[in-house]
Amino acid sequence: MIKKDLSVDFLGVHFENPFLLSSSPVGNCYEMCAKAFDEGWAGVAFKTIGPKHFKVDEVSPRFDELTKEGTPFVGFKNMEQIAEHPLEQNLHDLKKLKENYPTKIIIASIMGTNEQDWEELAQLVTEAKADMIEMNLSCPQMTSHDMGSDVGTNPELVKKYCAAVRRGSDLPILAKMTPNITDMVPAAKASMDGGADGIATINTVKSIANLDIDRKTALPTVDGKGSVSGFSGKAVKPIALRFIQQLREAAGMEQLPISGIGGIETWQDAAEFLLLGATTLQVTTSVMQYGYRIVEDMKNGLMHYMEEQGIDHLSEIIGAANKSIVPVDSLNRDYKVYPKIDWDKCIGCGRCYISCFDGAHQAIQWNEEARRPTVDIDKCVGCHLCNLVCPVGAISTGEVVMKPGREGNPEDIKIESPRLTHF
Amino acid sequence: MTKKYETEAPGYTMTTVMEEAARCLLCHDAPCSKACPADTDPARFIRSVRFNNVKGAAETIRENNALGAICARVCPTEKYCELACSRTGIDCPIDIGGIQRYVTDFEQAAKMDILKQGKSNGKHIAIVGSGPAGLQVATTMLTKGYAVDIYEKNEKAGGYLTYGIPEYRLPNDIVEYEIKRIINLGANIHYNTTVGDDIMMDDLKANNDAVVVAVGASESKVLPMFANNENVETAVGFLARVKEAKGNITDLPENAVVIGGGDVAMDVATTLRRLDVKNVTDMAYEEFDEFKASKKELKGTREAGVTIVDGYVPTAVNGNEVTFKHRHIDSEMTIKSNKIILAVGQRVNAANLNITIDKHEEVPYAGYGTADPKVFVTGDIAQGDKTVVWAVRKGKEVAEQIDKMIMDKDKEADLVGGNE
Ligand SMILES: Cc1cc2nc3c(=O)[nH]c(=O)nc-3n(C[C@H](O)[C@H](O)[C@H](O)COP(=O)(O)OP(=O)(O)OC[C@H]3O[C@@H](n4cnc5c(N)ncnc54)[C@H](O)[C@@H]3O)c2cc1C
Ligand SMILES: Cc1cc2nc3c(=O)[nH]c(=O)nc-3n(C[C@H](O)[C@H](O)[C@H](O)COP(=O)(O)O)c2cc1C
Ligand code: SF4
Ligand code: SF4
Ligand code: SF4
Numbered sequence: 013m014i015k016k017d018l019s020v021d022f023l024g025v026h027f028e029n030p031f032l033l034s035s036s037p038v039g040n041c042y043e044m045c046a047k048a049f050d051e052g053w054a055g056v057a058f059k060t061i062g063p064k065h066f067k068v069d070e071v072s073p074r075f076d077e078l079t080k081e082g083t084p085f086v087g088f089k090n091m092e093q094i095a096e097h098p099l100e101q102n103l104h105d106l107k108k109l110k111e112n113y114p115t116k117i118i119i120a121s122i123m124g125t126n127e128q129d130w131e132e133l134a135q136l137v138t139e140a141k142a143d144m145i146e147m148n149l150s151c152p153q154m155t156s157h158d159m160g161s162d163v164g165t166n167p168e169l170v171k172k173y174c175a176a177v178r179r180g181s182d183l184p185i186l187a188k189m190t191p192n193i194t195d196m197v198p199a200a201k202a203s204m205d206g207g208a209d210g211i212a213t214i215n216t217v218k219s220i221a222n223l224d225i226d227r228k229t230a231l232p233t234v235d236g237k238g239s240v241s242g243f244s245g246k247a248v249k250p251i252a253l254r255f256i257q258q259l260r261e262a263a264g265m266e267q268l269p270i271s272g273i274g275g276i277e278t279w280q281d282a283a284e285f286l287l288l289g290a291t292t293l294q295v296t297t298s299v300m301q302y303g304y305r306i307v308e309d310m311k312n313g314l315m316h317y318m319e320e321q322g323i324d325h326l327s328e329i330i331g332a333a334n335k336s337i338v339p340v341d342s343l344n345r346d347y348k349v350y351p352k353i354d355w356d357k358c359i360g361c362g363r364c365y366i367s368c369f370d371g372a373h374q375a376i377q378w379n380e381e382a383r384r385p386t387v388d389i390d391k392c393v394g395c396h397l398c399n400l401v402c403p404v405g406a407i408s409t410g411e412v413v414m415k416p417g418r419e420g421n422p423e424d425i426k427i428e429s430p431r432l433t434h435f
Numbered sequence: 436m437t438k439k440y441e442t443e444a445p446g447y448t449m450t451t452v453m454e455e456a457a458r459c460l461l462c463h464d465a466p467c468s469k470a471c472p473a474d475t476d477p478a479r480f481i482r483s484v485r486f487n488n489v490k491g492a493a494e495t496i497r498e499n500n501a502l503g504a505i506c507a508r509v510c511p512t513e514k515y516c517e518l519a520c521s522r523t524g525i526d527c528p529i530d531i532g533g534i535q536r537y538v539t540d541f542e543q544a545a546k547m548d549i550l551k552q553g554k555s556n557g558k559h560i561a562i563v564g565s566g567p568a569g570l571q572v573a574t575t576m577l578t579k580g581y582a583v584d585i586y587e588k589n590e591k592a593g594g595y596l597t598y599g600i601p602e603y604r605l606p607n608d609i610v611e612y613e614i615k616r617i618i619n620l621g622a623n624i625h626y627n628t629t630v631g632d633d634i635m636m637d638d639l640k641a642n643n644d645a646v647v648v649a650v651g652a653s654e655s656k657v658l659p660m661f662a663n664n665e666n667v668e669t670a671v672g673f674l675a676r677v678k679e680a681k682g683n684i685t686d687l688p689e690n691a692v693v694i695g696g697g698d699v700a701m702d703v704a705t706t707l708r709r710l711d712v713k714n715v716t717d718m719a720y721e722e723f724d725e726f727k728a729s730k731k732e733l734k735g736t737r738e739a740g741v742t743i744v745d746g747y748v749p750t751a752v753n754g755n756e757v758t759f760k761h762r763h764i765d766s767e768m769t770i771k772s773n774k775i776i777l778a779v780g781q782r783v784n785a786a787n788l789n790i791t792i793d794k795h796e797e798v799p800y801a802g803y804g805t806a807d808p809k810v811f812v813t814g815d816i817a818q819g820d821k822t823v824v825w826a827v828r829k830g831k832e833v834a835e836q837i838d839k840m841i842m843d844k845d846k847e848a849d850l851v852g853g854n855e
Contacts, residue, residue: 313488405448
């Protein structure tokens with residue numbers, strides 16, 4: 013089995029690998045975290061701890077899933093708030109975890125309703141020997157408007173509460189941001205101004221995944237009613253990646269320390285977050301679906317990726333994609349690339365023909381006798397919708413041509429890498 | 436002409452393997468993994484495929500099974516991993532062999548070199564026979580740092596992988612690739628060397644810390660009534676001849692009779708059809724409800740157009756004319772053919788090896804030891820199923836046992852030395 017050093021350093025703390033449980037039921041108590049550590053996770057953002065006076069009272073059932081054709085858990089909707097266990101027990105668990113797993117990293121996730129709460133909770137978890145604090149400024153379904161994403165979308169409050177936590181602790185502080193906002197930069201800047209050291213993002217996206225169309229309300233149905241609440245899992249990965257890229261693009265935030273969250277399930281997802289500048293990675297939904305064991309393939313696959321890339325430390329690729337993701341107005345628009353159809357692979361289903369006609373530019377001609385497609389290059393704009401719908405990978409990127417009157421050498425154009433099409 | 440004989444069924448693509456892996460339920464305490472005789476751990480490698488980690492999947496297979504690419508193709512999965520699969524509760528089992536094949540094909544395409552030779556421990560072992568059992572012993576011992584010499588009677592290594600299982604089920608390229616990897620790992624194979632004839636057991640014992648006998652059942656049984664009949668050929672003789680010639684066999688008549696109802700008979704009958712013999716009749720001792728051949732093989736044989744007649748035994752032979760009688764009903768039939776192939780079982784030749792073989796063509800006791808503490812048996816001649824994946828299992832087990840014995844002896848010697 014391949015062996016590579018996956019360790020990363022983040023806010024002055026050493027992690028044996030970048031994989032952490034994100035704050036949620038997957039890191040709810042001592043036994044759970046212990047099992048996860050034994051299976052290879054480097055640390056945990058423990059389930060968010062709130063102030064004693066805030067009573068958590070949950071609904072039942074509290075989850076829903078988005079499916080597509082036969083695929084379950086494309087996305088996952090939840091209506092949970094923060095830790096249900098009593099404060100004392102949570103603090104006790106944090107302490108015991110650190111004692112029994114000194115090399116694993118314990119991040120205490122906290123949430124208060126006012127400055128005093130935040131400061132006190134920061135003190136308590138610091139005394140419990142946590143390695144780091146994560147401020148939950150982002151849960152979208154709190155029953156109090158003084159908590160969660162209502163706070164995280166207000167830069168002034170964010171700054172004030174970060175300052176309170178800074179007063180309460182000298183541990184590194186992560187501010188966990190909500191994606192329920194058009195631009196995350198002001199809130200992230202405010203948290204750094206207030207004293208946070210880095211950003212964790214994303215928390216869940218406000219959503220309605222499905223309706224109960226007989227009871228005529230959102231799922232899950234709670235005594236005949238539903239609510240807007242947080243969405244997570246694979247479907248939110250694109251949203252998470254977008255926010256992370258935009259944070260790292262902002263002036264002065266090019267080196268922003270980020271703990272990436274949202275839909276991570278495979279080593280490829282992990283690599284994507286790292287390439288966009290996340291140093292640690294947090295996971296909930298895929299663990300809820302499959303269990304802690306998914307970390308095995310994430311670690312092993314990432315090691316193979318490092319080997320392919322010829323690198324010895326993940327730090328060599330963190331943020332490596334930031335610079336090549338540019339505003340749409342600076343992309344090269346001087347060429348197009350035609351699809352190439354491999355008739356040996358083609359099974360004659362005609363899906364490319366339908367999609368090109370109904371959803372693109374009527375550039376695929378269909379030979380009814382032979383049941384084979386050909387591309388009419390006069391009509392083809394090179395959008396590659398056909399490539400995406402072909403069920404057998406018979407369509408790939410073919411000839412590159414410069415648009416009429418444009419400068420440039422087609423051979424210098426970098427089209428997609430063979431990884432996406434090989435074997 | 437030989438294309439039908441040489442062409443293996445197509446395997447999965449990147450897309451279709453994911454579709455199949457997506458059917459897997461990712462079971463807790465997975466029954467498939469518990470049912471694999473060689474501990475290849477299908478649940479683990481399917482999970483890796485599911486999470487886009489095909490390289491990791493290849494590591495799991497390779498570290499558990501030196502012949503993973505071969506098992507993927509020839510395992511009677513319906514008896515092992517797929518029999519146990521939980522998905523059967525919904526529809527049909529996961530195609531574990533097919534996924535295993537995709538992963539090992541990927542391993543080969545990506546030129547992965549997963550196993551590494553262990554640091555030399557100065558110990559030597561000799562293996563008699565280079566069939567799957569011998570090859571697995573060699574692999575395990577090499578990774579542990581032993582020097583390994585394999586003595587093989589034939590010109591090529593592989594036993595029945597090379598000289599038995601037909602090309603369309605197990606391409607020779609795959610066998611050669613698996614063997615090449617084991618040679619690269621450090622196995623030293625002495626070809627054309629029959630132990631008990633060209634070199635004696637005593638020599639091997641004198642020069643090695645242990646000797647493993649893995650000679651398999653390499654000869655065909657012949658029913659006495661068929662002895663010295665020019666129309667008769669043995670199954671393994673025929674299959675070896677066809678495989679060596681890559682299907683370019685020219686002496687086949689228009690019709691042929693195969694006698695036997697096991698997988699070997701199915702291979703012979705199907706091979707004959709794939710070589711364009713027009714009428715192939717297989718006469719089986721067993722009736723279909725007690726058939727020995729696997730369902731997969733039986734299906735393939737039928738699809739190849741073989742006529743299978745069940746429940747008949749040969750009672751008389753006259754040149755190219757064989758008479759059969761049904762075992763239970765009053766029925767007799769006579770078939771004339773210039774090609775009669777006997778697939779009535781294989782037998783062990785353990786001449787001068789000092790190993791006792793009973794009428795079941797195996798040692799008369801469980802386990803791998805022999806009367807001589809330095810000599811071990813494994814593969815088909817040890818008790819247990821006679822399949823490739825069991826040969827792998829037995830190879831792993833005997834290797835662990837020998838390693839423990841040698842290491843324990845060393846420890847004892849150290850202790851005695853220390854007391855002096
Ligand atoms: C036609 C056929 C099809 C089969 N199909 C399948 C299948 O689909 N799936 C499956 O799982 N199993 C199948 N089997 C069974 C499988 O091949 C055997 O169980 C397996 O090969 C046993 O491995 P082994 O290493 O014990 O012996 P073998 O494969 O028999 O190898 C023994 C080796 O020892 C060598 N040898 C013998 N005597 C000496 C000596 N004195 N000195 C030196 N070398 C010697 C032989 O030349 C040979 O290379 C099939 C068998 C046959 C014959
Ligand atoms: C059931 C559930 C409970 C959650 N509880 C918390 C929480 O207490 N504190 C928190 O910061 N985030 C919480 N989250 C958000 C996750 O930590 C994470 O940010 C989000 O689910 C996106 O990651 P994922 O796609 O890997 O699940 C919760 C998510 C889920 C699904
Ligand atoms: S979608 Fe693919 S397989 Fe179907 S017709 Fe087009 S090229 Fe052929
Ligand atoms: S080695 Fe054979 S029995 Fe084991 S998992 Fe693979 S195909 Fe199944
Ligand atoms: S038993 Fe079947 S469904 Fe379960 S893990 Fe194994 S292959 Fe998958």
